[in-house]
Amino acid sequence: MPLKFRLLYTSPDSCARIGLLETRRGRIHTPCFMPVGTHATVKALSPHELKEAGAEILLSNTYHLWLRPGEDVIQEAGGLHRFMSWDGPILTDSGGFQVFSLPKFRKITDKEIIFRSHIDGSVRVLTPEKAIALQEALGADIIMQLDHCPPIPAPYKELEQAVERTIAWWRRCLRAKTRSDQALFPIVQGGDQLSLRQYCAEQLLADDPPGIAIGGLSVGEPPEVRVQVLKELIPHLPEDKPRYLMGVGHPRDLILAIEQGVDMFDCVMPTRNARNSGLFTFRGKVRIRNAKYKRDFTPLDPDCSCYTCRYFTKAYLHHLFKCKEILGARLATIHNTYFLQQLMQKARKAIQEGTLVQLRQKILSLG
Amino acid sequence: MPLKFRLLYTSPDSCARIGLLETRRGRIHTPCFMPVGTHATVKALSPHELKEAGAEILLSNTYHLWLRPGEDVIQEAGGLHRFMSWDGPILTDSGGFQVFSLPKFRKITDKEIIFRSHIDGSVRVLTPEKAIALQEALGADIIMQLDHCPPIPAPYKELEQAVERTIAWWRRCLRAKTRSDQALFPIVQGGDQLSLRQYCAEQLLADDPPGIAIGGLSVGEPPEVRVQVLKELIPHLPEDKPRYLMGVGHPRDLILAIEQGVDMFDCVMPTRNARNSGLFTFRGKVRIRNAKYKRDFTPLDPDCSCYTCRYFTKAYLHHLFKCKEILGARLATIHNTYFLQQLMQKARKAIQEGTLVQLRQKILSLG
Numbered sequence: 001m002p003l004k005f006r007l008l009y010t011s012p013d014s015c016a017r018i019g020l021l022e023t024r025r026g027r028i029h030t031p032c033f034m035p036v037g038t039h040a041t042v043k044a045l046s047p048h049e050l051k052e053a054g055a056e057i058l059l060s061n062t063y064h065l066w067l068r069p070g071e072d073v074i075q076e077a078g079g080l081h082r083f084m085s086w087d088g089p090i091l092t093d094s095g096g097f098q099v100f101s102l103p104k105f106r107k108i109t110d111k112e113i114i115f116r117s118h119i120d121g122s123v124r125v126l127t128p129e130k131a132i133a134l135q136e137a138l139g140a141d142i143i144m145q146l147d148h149c150p151p152i153p154a155p156y157k158e159l160e161q162a163v164e165r166t167i168a169w170w171r172r173c174l175r176a177k178t179r180s181d182q183a184l185f186p187i188v189q190g191g192d193q194l195s196l197r198q199y200c201a202e203q204l205l206a207d208d209p210p211g212i213a214i215g216g217l218s219v220g221e222p223p224e225v226r227v228q229v230l231k232e233l234i235p236h237l238p239e240d241k242p243r244y245l246m247g248v249g250h251p252r253d254l255i256l257a258i259e260q261g262v263d264m265f266d267c268v269m270p271t272r273n274a275r276n277s278g279l280f281t282f283r284g285k286v287r288i289r290n291a292k293y294k295r296d297f298t299p300l301d302p303d304c305s306c307y308t309c310r311y312f313t314k315a316y317l318h319h320l321f322k323c324k325e326i327l328g329a330r331l332a333t334i335h336n337t338y339f340l341q342q343l344m345q346k347a348r349k350a351i352q353e354g355t356l357v358q359l360r361q362k363i364l365s366l367g
Numbered sequence: 368m369p370l371k372f373r374l375l376y377t378s379p380d381s382c383a384r385i386g387l388l389e390t391r392r393g394r395i396h397t398p399c400f401m402p403v404g405t406h407a408t409v410k411a412l413s414p415h416e417l418k419e420a421g422a423e424i425l426l427s428n429t430y431h432l433w434l435r436p437g438e439d440v441i442q443e444a445g446g447l448h449r450f451m452s453w454d455g456p457i458l459t460d461s462g463g464f465q466v467f468s469l470p471k472f473r474k475i476t477d478k479e480i481i482f483r484s485h486i487d488g489s490v491r492v493l494t495p496e497k498a499i500a501l502q503e504a505l506g507a508d509i510i511m512q513l514d515h516c517p518p519i520p521a522p523y524k525e526l527e528q529a530v531e532r533t534i535a536w537w538r539r540c541l542r543a544k545t546r547s548d549q550a551l552f553p554i555v556q557g558g559d560q561l562s563l564r565q566y567c568a569e570q571l572l573a574d575d576p577p578g579i580a581i582g583g584l585s586v587g588e589p590p591e592v593r594v595q596v597l598k599e600l601i602p603h604l605p606e607d608k609p610r611y612l613m614g615v616g617h618p619r620d621l622i623l624a625i626e627q628g629v630d631m632f633d634c635v636m637p638t639r640n641a642r643n644s645g646l647f648t649f650r651g652k653v654r655i656r657n658a659k660y661k662r663d664f665t666p667l668d669p670d671c672s673c674y675t676c677r678y679f680t681k682a683y684l685h686h687l688f689k690c691k692e693i694l695g696a697r698l699a700t701i702h703n704t705y706f707l708q709q710l711m712q713k714a715r716k717a718i719q720e721g722t723l724v725q726l727r728q729k730i731l732s733l734g
Contacts, residue, residue, distance in 0.1 A: 039690040040683070046694060047678075069661060069686040077664050077682055085678040294436060297444050311414075311452040315444055316407075319436040323406040326693055327413060 003142060003183035003210045005242045009352055015234055015261030016351045021057075021242055023089045023141045024181070025081070028056040030242060030263040031347055033254065033340045034091060035271060038064050040074070040084040043271055044326075044333040047086040053306065053334060054341030057089040057141075059266040062134050063098035067119050071137035079139030091266070092140040094131040094173075096147055097215075097247075108148070110165060128172035136179050144213060145173040147187040152221035159191040162216070167203045174207055185244060187215040192225050194232045201236055211242040214262070218247035223256065230260035237261075251280060251343055255363045258347050259356060270340050274332035277321045280339045284366050286314070288332065293318040306338035307331070370509060370550035370577045372609045376719055382601055382628030383718045388609055390456045390508045391548070392448070393423060397609060397630040398714055400621065400707045401426040401458060402638060406435065407451040410638055411693075411700040414453040420673065420701060421708030424456040424508075426633040429501050430465035434486050438504040446506030458633070459507040461498040461540075463514055464582075464614075475515070477532055495539035503546050511580060512540040514554040519588035526558040529583070530567045537571055552611060554582040559592050561599045568603055578609040581629070585614035590623065597627035604628075618647060618710055622730045625714050626723060637707050641699035644688045647706045651733050653681070655699065660685040673705035674698075 004022040011017065021028040035042045035050060037060045042050055050058065065074060077083040080090055099106060099113050106115040113126045131146035146169045148162040170186045177184055186204035190196030204212065214233065217226045230245070237243055242263045248254065249267020257265070270280065279286040281301040286293075288300075296314040308317070308331040320328030343363070350359040371389040378384065388395040402409045402417060404427045409417055417425065432441060444450040447457055466473060466480050473482040479494045498513035513536045515529040537553045544551055553571035557563030571579065581600065584593045597612070604610055609630045615621060616634020624632070637647065646653040648668040653660075655667075663681040675684070675698040687695030710730070717726040 039686070039692055041687060041692050041694045044693040046674075046697070068690055069682070073662060073682065073686070076662060077680065083680075083683055083686075085683070295440055295443060307413075313444065313450075315436070315440060316450055316452075319406070319440070319450075320408060323435055325406055325408050326411040326696060327408045329693060330411075330413070330697070 001210070002181045005211065005240065007239060010239070011351050011354065011356060013354060014259045014356060016259050016347075016356055017261060017263070018348045018351050019242065019263055021089075021264075023183075025087060025089045025141055026056060028089060029344075029348060031254075031258045031344055032056060032264055033249065033344050034059040034264065034266040035337055035340070036061070036266055036268045037084065037086075038268070039068065040065060040080060042333070042337070044275065044329045045271075045337065047084060049307070049334055050086070050337065051088065053337040054345070055088070055337065057091060058086065059091045059093065060138070060140065061095070061098060062092045062131065062138065063095035063102070065138060066095060066124075066134050067117050071134045075137040075139070081139065089142070090140040091142040092135050092138050092144065093246075094144045094146040095126055095134060096131065097149055099126050100149055110168065128169040129176040132173050132176040132184075136177075136182065140182065142183045142185060142211070145170045145184065145186050147189055147215050149189065149216050149219065150191060151219050152191050152216065152225065154191055156193060159189070159193055159196055162189050162191075163196050163200045167200060170204055170207070183210040185209060185211045185213045187213040187246070188233065189216045191216055192221065192229055194229070197229065197233045198236050201233065205238065209241070211244060211264075212237060213244040213246055215246050217245065218253075218267075223253060226253070227256050227260065230257055230262065234261045249340070251340075251363050251366065254343065255347065255356075255360045258351075259360060270336040271333050274336040275329045277328075277332065279332055280336055280366075282339075282342075282362075282366070288314060288317045289321045290318075300335055304335070304338065304342075306335050308335040308338075368577070369548045372578065372607065374606060377606070378718050378721065378723060380721060381626045381723060383626050383714075383723055384628060384630070385715045385718050386609065386630055388424075388456075388631075390550075392454060392456045392508055395423040395456060396711075396715060398621075398625045398711055399423060399631055400616065400711050401631065401633040402704055402707070403428070403633055403635045404451065404453075405431050405635070407432060407441070407447060409700070409704070411642065411696045412638075412704065414451060416674070416701055417453070417704065418455065420704040421712070422455070422704065424458060425453065426458045426460065427505070427507065428462070428465060429459045429498065429505065430462035430469070432505060433462060433491075433501050434484050438501045442504040442506070448506065456509070457507040458509040459502050459505050459511065460613075461511045461513040462493055462501060463498065464516055466493055467516055477535065495536040496543040499540050499543040499551075503544075503549065507549065509550045509552060509578070512537045512551065512553050514556055514582050516556065516583050516586065517558060518586050519558050519583065519592065521558055523560060526556070526560055526563055529556050529558075530563050534567060534570045537574070541574060550577040552576060552578045552580045554580040554613070555600065556583045558583055559588065559596055561596070564596065564600045565603050568600065572605065576608070578611060578631075579604060580611040580613055582613050584612065585620075585634075590620060593620070594623050594627065597624055597629065601628045616707070618707075618730050618733065621710065622714065622727045625718075626727060637703040638700050641703040642696045644695075644699065646699055647703055647733075649706075649709075649729075649733070655681060655684045656688045657685075667702055671702070671705065671709075673702050675702040675705075
């Protein structure tokens with residue numbers, strides 16, 4: 001078994017739970033947040049800084065690595081872990097989400113997705129089999145099926161077609177899989193339609209996968225819709241499998257989803273916001289380019305123990321951002337990455353101690 | 368005495384020497400190379416990485432800090448060391464060199480330099496007194512006089528005027544200085560005219576400064592001219608004062624100047640080159656964007672112990688540069704900074720062991 005999930009505790013007050021994901025490259029405490037390393041690097045961070053920030057697993061994007069440097073280069077390097085010098089667990093997505101969002105030209109049939117690379121315009125074909133072959137070449141610990149991810153809202157017919165396609169592609173992924181050291185997750189689609197979600201989950205779970213992802217959320221829907229889908233869907237998912245909500249990363253959205261019983265998250269937003277000078281703290285958001293920080297000689301958050309808060313002031317960060325210095329993007333990314341890991345730690349503690357409601361109130365009050 | 372220079376050894380074969388600069392913030396082994404932290408950050412590096420790379424002192428630019436964030440902000444922060452979290456020695460320049468090169472509008476008289484800020488177009492006035500006030504606010508350990516730095520070649524009259532102005536401004540700087548914990552260096556000008564250089568040095572040295580800088584080189588002249596000026600000038604400088612050659616940083620230029628008896632250097636080139644994918648190694652230059660490195664799974668230099676060479680391959684660096692990832696600029700800058708410090712260490716060892724000629728041959732052979 002490439003992946004073992006131990007459910008450690010379930011809250012008596014909500015669906016929230018704490019668990020432990022065990023891989024041969026290390027353990028991951030859940031609920032967990034996976035920083036995103038699009039091009040085999042979490043933007044602005046070294047792998048050692050990522051570890052120091054508390055990250056236990058990271059996500060990388062198959063689509064981007066396929067196009068640059070090419071999955072064959074990474075395979076020759078000895079796999080993604082060696083290529084980027086990160087020895088902890090890695091999850092790769094299937095490439096599907098980027099194929100749906102980045103290229104200008106794309107044609108989707110039940111058989112395949114044909115698109116033009118957004119880098120050089122070359123024509124590429126992504127199939128469930130190809131998504132598995134790519135991810136086997138990259139060598140992540142957890143890999144994802146190719147799915148069809150429509151927006152919300154979408155007509156029922158479209159959501160239904162996406163579900164059927166996702167189920168069919170899941171089965172093709174399962175058949176295509178050759179490596180036994182990678183855990184393959186299916187992805188539940190179905191938009192905001194519970195009946196579709198439930199049907200999709202049943203079909204996927206029939207194959208007893210090691211975990212299950214919830215896709216097709218964080219695609220433009222209001223937060224209430226997302227919470228409602230989770231509230232209705234998750235009771236239909238088995239307790240003993242980790243649940244991964246794809247693409248969600250705002251603190252308030254994380255805490256609301258944790259309350260519904262989600263175990264795993266990923267999102268580029270915390271690191272992207274950091275590079276754009278948007279910083280999270282447990283005292284509220286800080287837009288560090290704001291002129292009021294020019295002479296603020298206190299740390300971003302005096303209670304924070306990240307490298308940035310231990311050594312630098314808001315005035316210095318403000319200056320670095322005004323001068324567009326690389327160190328500004330770095331220090332901001334270190335802080336936000338650490339903040340997200342701290343948030344997960346606080347959530348795990350709150351679940352254990354029965355204080356998740358208070359933590360939720362606090363996080364929601366930060367805006 | 369804010370600065371003490373101990374001459375440890377002088378080569379019997381050349382003018383090369385090793386020494387120790389002692390400041391209250393730490394010791395500096397000479398010959399030394401000072402990385403440049405223009406905006407109170409060596410671009411792409413954290414202060415801790417700078418220390419790990421072996422840097423014992425860094426240089427920061429008064430002109431840039433004056434305009435952004437303002438010397439008053441840095442003074443309020445408790446000085447430049449605290450502002451940027453670097454507890455080692457710092458040298459600041461006077462701002463003069465940037466005023467001569469960056470603004471579109473500038474008017475120079477014996478009294479002052481009037482210019483427009485290249486950031487916001489505001490009119491500013493730089494005088495010797497202002498250069499000292501700015502540097503006292505910043506609080507570096509070694510500070511520089513305001514000088515007049517003409518290009519080479521320049522008409523004799525112009526060089527002569529620059530020398531007279533530099534001598535007059537040195538005296539005004541001396542009178543303006545109020546802090547006793549900073550070492551103020553004068554700057555020898557005179558272009559390629561030995562008589563002017565010698566006269567300038569005599570006048571400046573009459574005040575018994577703690578060290579002396581050689582300016583007006585690395586301003587476009589051929590390397591032979593620079594070496595010739597050093598060869599003729601340095602025998603006229605006292606043995607017991609550190610000699611700082613401003614703005615020189617290419618490995619071959621460093622080794623040639625060390626042979627002539629220079630003790631201190633600074634230059635933005637090694638870090639700027641790194642960000643533009645130009646890497647120095649003791650096996651030759653590496654232009655890491657070159658396609659031939661796409662599948663090169665060896666380190667930049669297997670004999671190098673820098674963070675970059677310990678953990679990453681050329682293929683990974685190549686990939687990061689192709690994707691314009693911040694980590695690429697970081698890892699390249701770490702390597703070049705470490706390389707320069709290693710070069711200085713090798714030079715000190717070679718002087719001691721009488722093998723500087725061989726080291727020079729090797730460095731020149733790298734191109």
